[in-house]
Amino acid sequence: MSKIYEKAPAKINLVLDVLRKREDGFHEVEMIMTMVDLADRLEMEELPRDQIVLSSQAGFIPLDEKNLAFQAARLIKERYGVKRGVYIHLDKQIPVAAGLAGGSSDAAAALKGLNRLWDLRLPREELELLGAELGSDVPFCIRGGTAVARGRGEKLESVSPPPQCWVVLAKPPINVSTADVYGKFRVNDVKRHPSVPRMLDALSRQSFPDMCAALGNVLENVTLHRYPEVRQIKECMIKAGADGVLMSGSGPTVFGLVSKEMKVARVYNALRGFCKEVFVVRMLT
Ligand SMILES: C[C@](O)(CO)[C@H](O)COP(=O)(O)OP(=O)(O)OC[C@H]1O[C@@H](n2ccc(N)nc2=O)[C@H](O)[C@@H]1O
Ligand SMILES: Nc1ncnc2c1ncn2[C@@H]1O[C@H](COP(=O)(O)OP(=O)(O)OP(=O)(O)O)[C@@H](O)[C@H]1O
Structure with missing residues (x-):
């Protein structure tokens, strides 16, 4: 049975500005984000039964529906009526609750990987919209590269990458x-x-x-x-x-x-x- 691999890199914010608090409780932001070469790695494989199973070598993160990668798998599966199961192994390298969007990047990698594993052929824009339902940083983690993020973080515009350093x-x-x-x-x-x-x-x-x-x-x-x-x-x-x-x-x-x-x-x-x-x-x- 074929396996799918996705890298889930960490992000840093080169600029993070907050313009105002919104009625919905979120904050209107203006940010520039870019990816760095520190990454989690997700391995995804079909399961013979209709279930999502998550494992990780890291002992300190939840492996149930509290995990953003699990939530991503459940969301894409339910939204597109997929009646197949998946085993996801998460090799966690990005520090947790660190400001590096580790969980968001895992969710993004799960959406991208399952789009391939289940041959859903969803365009990137649709994955970004799905990602926004999981967290404000998830659309950027799907897009990657360097981008200006506005709104609550989900409105993206790709821009020139930073000089290498x-x-x-x-x-x-x-x-x-x-x-x-x-x-x-x-x-x-x-x-x-x-x-x-x-x-x-x-x-x-x-x-x-x-x-x-x-x-x-x-x-x-x-x-x-x-x-x-x-x-x-x-x-x-x-x-x-x-x-x-x-x-x-x-x-x-x-x-x-x-x-x-x-x-x-x-x-x-x-x-x-x-x-x-x-x-x-x-x-x-
Ligand atoms: C701090 C950043 O990581 C910078 O990239 C993001 O702005 C936060 O992104 P995130 O962790 O994906 O955030 P979410 O999971 O969507 O939201 C977590 C919590 O942060 C607050 N939140 C988040 C984003 C935003 N634009 N305004 C907010 O006030 C909300 O209280 C929300 O309940
Ligand atoms: N796949 C995951 N990896 C890490 N933490 C996760 C994951 N799924 C859920 N969590 C939970 O989410 C919380 C925040 O973790 P995360 O590492 O995503 O924060 P962060 O790097 O500060 O993210 P951001 O920069 O987007 O705010 C933790 O309390 C953790 O238990």
Whole structure:
């Protein structure tokens, strides 16, 4: 029986701005997201019975309907009346509740993989619409590449990829709930909104220094205020010589952009003193 494999990469937010709180409780955002080369891997295989079964080597994530990959499989199966079963093995590499969209990317990979396994031939736009039902970051994870995201994150416009560089990711041992961070966020407290056009200009000119200067995330202050260790990680990365440093999503992962290979080891080693989960990756361009 044939197996299908899908990679589920992590995302970082180069820009995350919040414009206002909406009537439906979500926030109107303006973000620029891009994928990095740290990925979960999903293996999908037909089951002889009509059931969704999920397994993982990671002991710390739910494997039932609370898992976003499970929810994705159930959604596509029910929506298109598929009467077949699937066994999904999730090789989890992306830290959980980290601001790296790990669960969202698993859901996206499950939708893409099952579209192939069950020969549904759904166009990408339809998968993105399905993905939006599972979470605000899922449509971007289906699209991949680099994109501006608006609305609650589901309205996408693909843009130029960032200039190539090293990305050091550091996640302190705390789990941050996205709902909590948005819940504590007050748009009137924002002193300076990051500029999406400025970042787009840096990307279109492939200017690494200008990209670093245009980084910005308005959720950072909420998480930094609550978790001083995130602030310490930022300071440590800057001191160690990272060229641009920002918290990703609602945190707590902080990423540092580094252009010169000889500087990467210094940043990595400095961070290892603070937290166990440190990764050196490349942008997925
Ligand atoms: C922080 C980011 O990861 C940045 O990319 C996203 O904005 C959040 O994306 P996500 O984790 O896929 O978010 P969802 O699962 O859709 O929503 C989780 C919770 O975050 C809040 N939320 C999320 C997205 C948004 N635009 N406004 C919100 O207020 C809502 O309280 C929601 O209940
Ligand atoms: N496939 C999955 N992988 C990781 N966590 C999952 C998954 N499915 C459900 N979860 C649950 O979702 C919560 C958030 O996990 P996730 O890793 O997606 O957060 P995140 O990286 O902060 O996402 P985002 O950046 O989109 O806000 C965790 O509490 C976890 O138990």
